Amino acid sequence: MDLRERTRAKLPGMDTGISLRNSFCDICAPGPHCGVTCYVKDGTVVKVEGTDAHPANRGKLCARGIAMRDYIYRADRVKTPLRRTGPKGSGQFEAVSWEDALTEIAARLNQFKTESGASSVAFYSGYNKWYRPFLQRLAYSFGSVNYGSESSSCFTSTILSWKCATGAEMVRPDLGRAGVFLGWCANPGISGYLMNIGLQKNRQRGMKVIIVDPRITPASRDCDLHLRIRPGTDGALALCLGRELIENGWIDRDYIEKNVYGFAEYAAYVARFTPEETAQITGLNPADIRRAARLIGENGPLAINPSNASLVHFKNGMQNHRAVMALCALTGSYDRPGGMIPAPLTYAHSMGGFETREPEFSTERYPAEGPVPVGCERFPLWGKLIGEMQACDLHRAVLTRRPYPIRALYAHGMNFRMFPDSGRMAQALEKLEFFVDMDLFLTDSAKYADIVLPACSSLERDEFKVFGGGYAQYTEPVIPPLSQSRRDDEVILELARRLSVEDPLLRGSRDDCLWYMLRDTPIDLEALREHPEMPQKIEGLQITPVGRHGFDTPTGKFELYSTILAELHAPGLDPLPTYRSSEDEADPAEFPLILSTGIRIPGGLHSRLHDTPAARSLRPEPMADLSMEDAEALGIGPGDWIRLSTARGSVTVKANPTPVMPAGMVSLYHGYREADANSLLSWDHRDPYSGFPGYRCIRCRVERMEKEAAE
Amino acid sequence: MSLVFESDRCTGCQACQMACLDQRDIRPLEGQLPLLRVEPAEVPGRFRAVSCSQCGACAEVCPTGCLQKNGGTVTAEESLCIGCRACGDACPRGVITYIEETVQKCDGCAGRRAAGLLPACVHTCPTGALSWEE
Ligand code: SF4
Ligand code: SF4
Ligand code: SF4
Numbered sequence: 001m002d003l004r005e006r007t008r009a010k011l012p013g014m015d016t017g018i019s020l021r022n023s024f025c026d027i028c029a030p031g032p033h034c035g036v037t038c039y040v041k042d043g044t045v046v047k048v049e050g051t052d053a054h055p056a057n058r059g060k061l062c063a064r065g066i067a068m069r070d071y072i073y074r075a076d077r078v079k080t081p082l083r084r085t086g087p088k089g090s091g092q093f094e095a096v097s098w099e100d101a102l103t104e105i106a107a108r109l110n111q112f113k114t115e116s117g118a119s120s121v122a123f124y125s126g127y128n129k130w131y132r133p134f135l136q137r138l139a140y141s142f143g144s145v146n147y148g149s150e151s152s153s154c155f156t157s158t159i160l161s162w163k164c165a166t167g168a169e170m171v172r173p174d175l176g177r178a179g180v181f182l183g184w185c186a187n188p189g190i191s192g193y194l195m196n197i198g199l200q201k202n203r204q205r206g207m208k209v210i211i212v213d214p215r216i217t218p219a220s221r222d223c224d225l226h227l228r229i230r231p232g233t234d235g236a237l238a239l240c241l242g243r244e245l246i247e248n249g250w251i252d253r254d255y256i257e258k259n260v261y262g263f264a265e266y267a268a269y270v271a272r273f274t275p276e277e278t279a280q281i282t283g284l285n286p287a288d289i290r291r292a293a294r295l296i297g298e299n300g301p302l303a304i305n306p307s308n309a310s311l312v313h314f315k316n317g318m319q320n321h322r323a324v325m326a327l328c329a330l331t332g333s334y335d336r337p338g339g340m341i342p343a344p345l346t347y348a349h350s351m352g353g354f355e356t357r358e359p360e361f362s363t364e365r366y367p368a369e370g371p372v373p374v375g376c377e378r379f380p381l382w383g384k385l386i387g388e389m390q391a392c393d394l395h396r397a398v399l400t401r402r403p404y405p406i407r408a409l410y411a412h413g414m415n416f417r418m419f420p421d422s423g424r425m426a427q428a429l430e431k432l433e434f435f436v437d438m439d440l441f442l443t444d445s446a447k448y449a450d451i452v453l454p455a456c457s458s459l460e461r462d463e464f465k466v467f468g469g470g471y472a473q474y475t476e477p478v479i480p481p482l483s484q485s486r487r488d489d490e491v492i493l494e495l496a497r498r499l500s501v502e503d504p505l506l507r508g509s510r511d512d513c514l515w516y517m518l519r520d521t522p523i524d525l526e527a528l529r530e531h532p533e534m535p536q537k538i539e540g541l542q543i544t545p546v547g548r549h550g551f552d553t554p555t556g557k558f559e560l561y562s563t564i565l566a567e568l569h570a571p572g573l574d575p576l577p578t579y580r581s582s583e584d585e586a587d588p589a590e591f592p593l594i595l596s597t598g599i600r601i602p603g604g605l606h607s608r609l610h611d612t613p614a615a616r617s618l619r620p621e622p623m624a625d626l627s628m629e630d631a632e633a634l635g636i637g638p639g640d641w642i643r644l645s646t647a648r649g650s651v652t653v654k655a656n657p658t659p660v661m662p663a664g665m666v667s668l669y670h671g672y673r674e675a676d677a678n679s680l681l682s683w684d685h686r687d688p689y690s691g692f693p694g695y696r697c698i699r700c701r702v703e704r705m706e707k708e709a710a711e
Numbered sequence: 712m713s714l715v716f717e718s719d720r721c722t723g724c725q726a727c728q729m730a731c732l733d734q735r736d737i738r739p740l741e742g743q744l745p746l747l748r749v750e751p752a753e754v755p756g757r758f759r760a761v762s763c764s765q766c767g768a769c770a771e772v773c774p775t776g777c778l779q780k781n782g783g784t785v786t787a788e789e790s791l792c793i794g795c796r797a798c799g800d801a802c803p804r805g806v807i808t809y810i811e812e813t814v815q816k817c818d819g820c821a822g823r824r825a826a827g828l829l830p831a832c833v834h835t836c837p838t839g840a841l842s843w844e845e
Pocket of ligand 1: 763802
């Protein structure tokens with residue numbers, strides 16, 4: 001092959017000038033982060049692919065990861081620190097030096113601290129997790145109790161559920177040995193594709209699969225039973241399955257006697273959820289519900305999809321999740337091979353299979369004096385078990401000065417469109433006296449900031465990272481940081497120095513902090529740095545064997561009746577995993593359909609890929625998916641403009657009638673500037689246990705629009 | 712020789728489509744067409760991949776010999792392309808596009824295969840739904 005052809009094929013070599021350098025993709029959540037091999041020519045990435053030998057992904061990547069090149073070279077990357085010169089939100093800025101930006105930030109934050117107390121400054125992390133231990137410690141060392149994150153609307157609700165039940169933080173399904181997999185809201189081909197590979201493999205060995213999903217998906221087409229449930233009624237189905245397991249004797253009595261607290265109360269409560277009653281609530285067929293119970297009863301051990309977002313984005317989400325996971329207690333599938341295995345969050349929301357002192361590092365400087373963090377009074381279970389700011393309540397503190405005023409916000413990756421009634425959060429950003437936002441892109445939220453700081457991507461930084469199965473890696477940058485962008489953690493540490501916080505560790509180096517967090521593990525950072533290209537298997541880790549995790553609850557058992565909830569005596573919070581409707585109050589006659597926002601699309605990851613051209617090309621326009629039946633009844637064809645309205649607001653989008661949607665349900669992906677799903681959601685449509693917004697069950701109406709009216 | 716697609720295994724993740732865009736520097740939002748696209752099939756929850764079958768219809772109409780049947784694949788000698796777009800009109804699958812008035816079509820990532828690598832789309836497919844048949 002001649003050089004021209006080799007160059008055209010992007011083959012690595014001395015002649016083509018292309019070299020291969022490894023890092024990982026951090027576009028999605030840290031659980032599945034995949035190893036990425038970058039083809040680099042003259043300091044520019046010209047192609048990415050999955051790293052063949054990487055223990056997590058073995059050469060594979062999803063569409064989002066392959067869009068990484070387009071993502072890092074987006075036209076709206078922030079190039080230098082910026083100071084706002086025009087009105088908030090206008091996007092008018094002047095370039096300033098890092099020196100000037102950091103000096104100003106430190107002076108202003110210390111001024112608020114002197115005038116109104118450190119807790120008048122809130123610290124916030126958006127979707128990225130990798131620098132969070134540093135940011136949280138900075139908030140506390142500064143003296144503010146108000147550290148919070150995007151995890152106020154994602155994932156943490158499942159931590160609440162498990163903490164009430166067993167005291168564990170995170171619990172994973174042991175697919176490799178499961179007898180039956182309950183794929184509640186599981187469509188792993190589109191979200192978390194690595195699980196899909198496991199699912200396929202284990203189905204071949206005979207594992208039974210039940211999929212609970214209102215839509216038809218590739219997962220639901222390849223399963224033993226598909227339950228097309230009405231959105232938000234998951235808890236009722238789970239309680240009914242519990243009842244059927246008990247009625248038919250498909251429960252592990254020994255396990256329950258030894259390890260379960262509140263079985264009698266639970267059994268008495270679920271008795272009312274007969275298959276016939278439950279069919280009325282869930283829209284399912286009683287015979288199918290009985291079949292599901294039999295599949296579970298006769299094919300243990302039971303593993304369940306962890307469902308960190310989809311199951312808990314409902315008004316009754318945390319309770320529904322508890323009701324689903326209660327099936328592990330009944331069948332004795334908790335902390336048992338083939339069941340649900342407790343898995344600690346090792347470092348920065350990644351699971352490596354072992355523990356570090358990261359929680360201690362993040363929280364040990366929590367201020368001895370100070371008010372209750374924002375949102376913790378309003379959401380007492382969150383307050384008791386999480387204790388961070390519940391950021392979904394941040395806009396209220398800013399706009400109404402209740403429970404006390406928040407004057408300034410120091411954020412990495414703020415996105416107001418994440419919040420329900422997103423316009424309110426935008427108003428709050430406008431009202432703040434001082435707002436700093438560090439981001440890769442000049443987002444619509446960053447445009448409200450007084451100072452914007454340019455962040456670099458995972459390909460432009462070195463970073464310590466753990467992977468499942470006891471692996472750790474210390475990467476090297478694949479390319480230098482673009483323009484003047486910097487690492488988030490570097491900026492946090494620099495700010496700690498300039499704020500003069502009384503915390504010698506945080507004013508030291510990143511590696512000082514890492515050594516501190518890793519001091520009980522055999523991990524040697526220097527040794528890792530010698531192999532930046534690949535995660536290294538760590539020998540000699542202490543890993544709790546399956547079956548030995550125990551129960552870190554007040555009763556020392558799996559609590560079906562939560563003594564933590566009982567002792568809170570909080571109005572409206574029940575100790576049993578009770579079922580309540582997740583619908584809002586809107587009139588069903590006026591708003592006959594159910595809108596579910598956030599169902600994953602292949603080229604989307606919240607809003608971060610909407611302005612990434614390659615990813616956006618997979619679905620160039622915001623579209624609402626609706627059933628063929630509803631489309632026909634409303635006279636709507638493919639590509640027609642429709643108005644989608646809720647009691648809160650309306651958006652205009654194109655229609656995508658599809659046979660995969662059930663009648664009565666509409667789906668709209670979130671985060672679009674021109675059709676913001678969260679502008680349709682009232683700020684108080686939320687789960688009282690977790691504070692999570694009810695993103696996935698909102699009463700709505702759809703009308704066909706004439707093209708002219710729409711444009 | 713061509714891509715082989717097994718609908719039963721495909722999850723519609725479109726990783727293959729994205730890998731092809733990345734390999735070939737194709738920018739659909741600027742009017743270029745993907746050389747491989749994954750679309751919903753008639754059966755709900757199933758997908759089909761539309762890609763080059765190496766049928767040769769494009770080569771037949773090419774006035775300059777830029778497109779040639781070469782072994783089992785149709786390859787483009789880009790320096791001969793005059794940008795007449797006759798091939799794009801002839802392609803029954805709509806998987807030919809143009810970058811700067813020069814034809815782009817699937818050659819099964821011939822350069823990668825010659826170097827012992829898999830085509831970009833096949834390499835990334837997480838389910839094994841795509842393969843390359845010699
Ligand atoms: S590009 Fe189109 S016309 Fe040419 S070989 Fe492929 S399918 Fe046939
Ligand atoms: S073989 Fe190469 S050019 Fe052809 S569709 Fe796959 S990635 Fe695209
Ligand atoms: S990468 Fe594989 S599974 Fe994904 S859409 Fe392409 S063929 Fe289907």
